[in-house]
Amino acid sequence: MDLRTLRYFVAVVDEGGITQAARVLFVSQPSLSLAMRRLEDELGVRLFDRSGRRARPTADGARLLGLARQVITEADGARERVRQVAGLEVGRLVVATSTTLAVHPLTPLVAALRGRHPGLEIHVRDAGTAAGTFDLVRSGEAELGVGDVMPPDAGWGRCGLGAEEIVLAASPEFAPGLAEPVARARVANLDLGVVPSDLDSASATATAVASMAGRVRAQCAHRAMLWELVRDGTVATFVGRETAEAVMPWASLRSLDPPLWRDGHLVWREQALSPAGAALVELARGRDEPPGDR
Missing domain, CATH: 3.40.190.10 (Periplasmic binding protein-like II)
Structure with missing residues (x-):
């Protein structure tokens, strides 16, 4: 039993006979008759009462009809869902x-x-x-x-x-003593704040930052807290330039010498x-x- 056969069965019931259903389904009447006989043979029951002019479902046929409609509805819904996913609608x-x-x-x-x-x-x-x-x-x-x-x-x-430049971000009060750019050797003398996970990496950027972070005065698991400490002038920190421009528009940014990229x-x-x-x-x-x- 497959989905197409179930659709054929439902059409025969809805149209009241093989001839009418074959016309709606655009299949030949002999092919549709054969499909229904094979379905009955597979299930081992009679699905239609053929004594009258219309093909009416037997009690077994009526039970199958309800299940068939449910299966077809779910299959059509699944097909539509797949179409939407493939089309990026959902x-x-x-x-x-x-x-x-x-x-x-x-x-x-x-x-x-x-x-x-x-x-x-x-x-x-x-x-x-x-x-x-x-x-x-x-x-x-x-x-x-x-x-x-x-x-x-x-x-x-x-x-x-692409690459993002890593810069030193500081509050306007902290920044006046910083040259532009800041020599990497000079960074070791500054009060810095870091997110520990930034240093726990195999990247060249993390290695370079760790080598400059001589006076870490604040270690924050939460980046938002670190940025507030920078705003208050407590520490300076390393951050990507595009990131800083997006979320720290108040910060004074200084390039490093030599520059650092990620x-x-x-x-x-x-x-x-x-x-x-x-x-x-x-x-x-x-x-x-x-x-x-x-």
């Missing part, structure tokens, strides 16, 4: 990243994806570190990830998201992506930029 996409990369470069990508496909639901998981990002994608808890290091082994897809990467396991995942990759490839000048 869907759910989970992306993993660390909070240091969430504002930039991930936020513009998510905004662009939602702008094109407003029916999509985007979930962003905080992975803490690049290693955590890879773990969430590897386990299937997230379909895609954004990190600042290359994938750790084979079997990954990757798309570059490369972002969109990563995924090399397997079939969902339509939503493929759409995000397509957007990312459209904005794939070479790394900034080092």
Whole structure:
């Protein structure tokens, strides 16, 4: 028994006979008659009372009719749902990243994806570190990830998201004593605040930041708290320039000498992506930029 046969059966009942149903279904009458006989043989019951001019369902046929209508409705609903997911009218996409990369470069990508496909639901998981990002994608808890290091082994897809300059952010009261740019050797003498997970990474950026962070006066698990301490003039901190311009418009920013850059990467396991995942990759490839000048 298949879905097409159930549709044939329902049509015969609704139209009152094989001839009328064959006309509606655009199939030959012999083919439809054969399909109904095979259905009866498969089930081992008579489905139609053929004594009158109309083919009326027997008691067994009536029971099958209710089930058939339910199956057809659910199948049509599933087909429509699949169509909507494939067409990006609906869907759910989970992306993993660390909070240091969430504002930039991930936020513009998510905004662009939602702008094109407003029916999509985007979930962003905080992975803490690049290693955590890879773990969430590897386990299937997230379909895609954004990190600042290359994938750790084979079997990954990757798309570059360009480079963001890492700068020193300080309050207007803290900043007057800072040159532009600030020599990296000078940073070791400043009161700094950090998010510990930013230093717990294999990335070149984290290594460089750790080497400059000589006087860490505040370690905050919550980035928003660190930014408030910077606003109060308690400490300065390292942050991506685009991130700072978006969420810390009050801050005074200083480049480092020599400058420091962080490369972002969109990563995924090399397997079939969902339509939503493929759409995000397509957007990312459209904005794939070479790394900034080092």
